Amino acid sequence: MFAGIHEGYWMIYGGIALAVLTSIVAITIPIMVIRRTNKRISEKYSRALGVKDFKAGVQYRAESNGGPYFYYYHPGGRNSSPSLKVWIDCQTKGEFSVGKETGFEKFFKVIGISSEIQTGDVEFDENFYIRTNAISFATAYFSEAQKRSAARRIFSLGFNSLSLKPRRLTVELTPFTPDKFDPAAIEDAVRELQILSRDIPTDYPETSFLGAPAWKTKRILAFGLAGVALVAGILTLILGNNFFKPFASGKVFLFGLKFSIPAFFIFLFLVVQWLKGRANSHVELLVILGMSLVGFPMLSYGTVTIMNGYHDEGPVARYHQPVIGKRISHSKDSTYYYLVVPSWREGYVQEEFSVGRSLYQRAVPQKSYLHINTKPGKLKFEWLDGYRLEE
Numbered sequence: 001m002f003a004g005i006h007e008g009y010w011m012i013y014g015g016i017a018l019a020v021l022t023s024i025v026a027i028t029i030p031i032m033v034i035r036r037t038n039k040r041i042s043e044k045y046s047r048a049l050g051v052k053d054f055k056a057g058v059q060y061r062a063e064s065n066g067g068p069y070f071y072y073y074h075p076g077g078r079n080s081s082p083s084l085k086v087w088i089d090c091q092t093k094g095e096f097s098v099g100k101e102t103g104f105e106k107f108f109k110v111i112g113i114s115s116e117i118q119t120g121d122v123e124f125d126e127n128f129y130i131r132t133n134a135i136s137f138a139t140a141y142f143s144e145a146q147k148r149s150a151a152r153r154i155f156s157l158g159f160n161s162l163s164l165k166p167r168r169l170t171v172e173l174t175p176f177t178p179d180k181f182d183p184a185a186i187e188d189a190v191r192e193l194q195i196l197s198r199d200i201p202t203d204y205p206e207t208s209f210l211g212a213p214a215w216k217t218k219r220i221l222a223f224g225l226a227g228v229a230l231v232a233g234i235l236t237l238i239l240g241n242n243f244f245k246p247f248a249s250g251k252v253f254l255f256g257l258k259f260s261i262p263a264f265f266i267f268l269f270l271v272v273q274w275l276k277g278r279a280n281s282h283v284e285l286l287v288i289l290g291m292s293l294v295g296f297p298m299l300s301y302g303t304v305t306i307m308n309g310y311h312d313e314g315p316v317a318r319y320h321q322p323v324i325g326k327r328i329s330h331s332k333d334s335t336y337y338y339l340v341v342p343s344w345r346e347g348y349v350q351e352e353f354s355v356g357r358s359l360y361q362r363a364v365p366q367k368s369y370l371h372i373n374t375k376p377g378k379l380k381f382e383w384l385d386g387y388r389l390e391e
Contacts, residue, residue, distance in 0.1 A: 041178045048183035056082075069190045073176065081175035086159075086189050090169040090197045094141065096132035097163035098151055105129050108282035113272065116279040117142065124148050128155075131279040133215060140201040150192040157185040162196075169193050218274035219284060225267065226288045230295035236302025244309025246381040247345065247374070249301075252308070255379070256300030264296045309383045314376035316385060319344050321351075323368040323389075326360060339363050339389075341370050345382070359389055367391075 045054035049062065049071075056075035061068060069088045076082035108114040116130050119142045128151070132138040142148060154162055154171050158181060161172040171189050173181070246252045271288055275281045325340035337360035343351045353370065355363075362368070373385040 045178070045183045049186065064187055064190045065194060067194060069193070071186055073178070076175070082177070083172055083174040084176040084178075084181070084186075085170055085172045086186055086193070087168050087170040088190065088193045088197060089167060090164065090200070091167060092164065092200050092202075093166055094134045094137035094200065095163075095165050096130055096134065096138045096141070097161065098128055098130050099161055100155065101127060101129035105282070113276050113285060114279055114281040115277045119143060119148060121145070121148055124152070129279065133278065133280070135278075137201055144199070147196055150195040154189055154192045157189055157192075158182075159185075159189060164196075169197050215278060222271045222274050222284070222288055223291075226271075226291040226295065229267075229299055230291050233295040233298030233302060236306060237298045238302075240302045240305030240309070244305050244312075244383045246305055246308060246377065246383045247351070248381055252304055252381050253297070253301050255381075256304045257297065259304075260296040260300035263300075264292055267292060267296075304379065304381075305383075308377040308379040308381045309375070310378075312375045312378050312383075314378070317374045317376075317382075319370075319372040319374070320390075321370050321372060323363050323365050323370060324350070325365055326363060327352075328360075339370065341372075353387065355389075362391055363389055364391070 042054050046052065049060070051060055051062075054060075054073075056073045059070060059072045061070050063069070067088065069086065071084065071086045074080070074083045074085070105114065105116075109116070117132065117135060117139045118125050119139075124142075130138055130142065142151075151162055159171040159173045161170075161174070163170050163172070171193065268289070271285065275284050275288075321341035321344070323339050323341055327338045327340070329336045329338070335357075337355050337357055339353045339355050339360065340350050341353070343349055345351075369390040370387050371390060372387045374382050375385045377383050
């Protein structure tokens with residue numbers, strides 16, 4: 001009997017030990033593989049670049065042809081991919097970014113929303129997309145065949161972005177897989193960057209309006225109006241639901257759409273006229289479109305809700321309804337409490353009220369009552385004027 005018991009214990013202990021050992025191996029082996037891979041990559045880049053210990057998260061400085069350059073390996077994170085940046089100093093007020101042209105960009109060029117500069121080099125114009133707001137500058141810059149050739153060679157080295165900003169000329173590769181990239185390409189790219197940094201145009205006047213470039217004024221106006229609609233929509237939604245919450249919120253929303261849809265399309269037409277014609281127009285238009293699709297319906301709903309309840313002089317209707325149910329819902333950071341009562345509205349079975357935790361805990365289904373006051377609404381949408389619990 002005891003032998004059987006001891007045998008059973010040994011089986012349990014053996015199973016636990018095996019599970020622990022398996023877990024240790026499952027954790028240890030990937031760690032060892034990752035460390036060995038990182039060490040191999042570090043040695044490979046250290047030899048090629050002449051640094052002591054190449055690793056992510058460190059900015060390195062080196063020299064090529066007597067000029068300094070910098071490179072940085074970003075390891076990536078939860079919301080970003082690993083990337084490699086290589087840059088040189090470049091004193092200019094001009095700006096641009098170049099990438100391979102995608103079907104997405106071709107589509108918006110075809111429908112007339114976006115427009116990029118044309119260099120006259122058909123092969124270059126078909127394969128690369130130049131984003132810039134300094135149109136005169138970028139046009140003069142890429143009119144030089146030597147610069148277009150240098151840009152081509154950079155992309156042939158494996159990089160997928162070339163950009164010029166004030167004081168910096170940069171190439172970037174995202175996502176960056178160190179094990180599959182030839183570190184010698186870094187110095188090769190630097191030589192091309194040095195070619196690109198020579199003979200940069202200095203005179204590039206832009207059309208101005210009210211003291212600022214015309215495109216910038218129009219962009220500020222477009223984003224400003226979309227932002228106002230979004231913020232006003234959030235504020236009116238909060239105020240309306242806190243002070244004049246309608247029972248038929250779906251009908252209020254549909255009623256508001258009669259005003260928000262025409263306003264949205266008029267605004268969209270104006271925004272297209274203001275933004276079109278630049279290389280980044282389609283991206284900005286899509287951002288504003290997203291803001292407006294949220295802001296305009298919220299603004300119309302909130303405005304209708306406030307107009308319906310503000311200074312509503314209609315008679316107060318009073319209802320004495322039993323609590324027939326309770327429920328709780330959870331979000332990431334909050335808990336919400338609800339009481340359920342029979343509906344007094346024709347065609348509806350029950351009404352649900354969002355309440356505080358204390359009132360929720362005091363309410364007892366089939367025993368407690370809610371005293372509910374409503375008003376008819378100036379726009380004929382019944383809204384909640386207040387309630388109290390009778391225990």
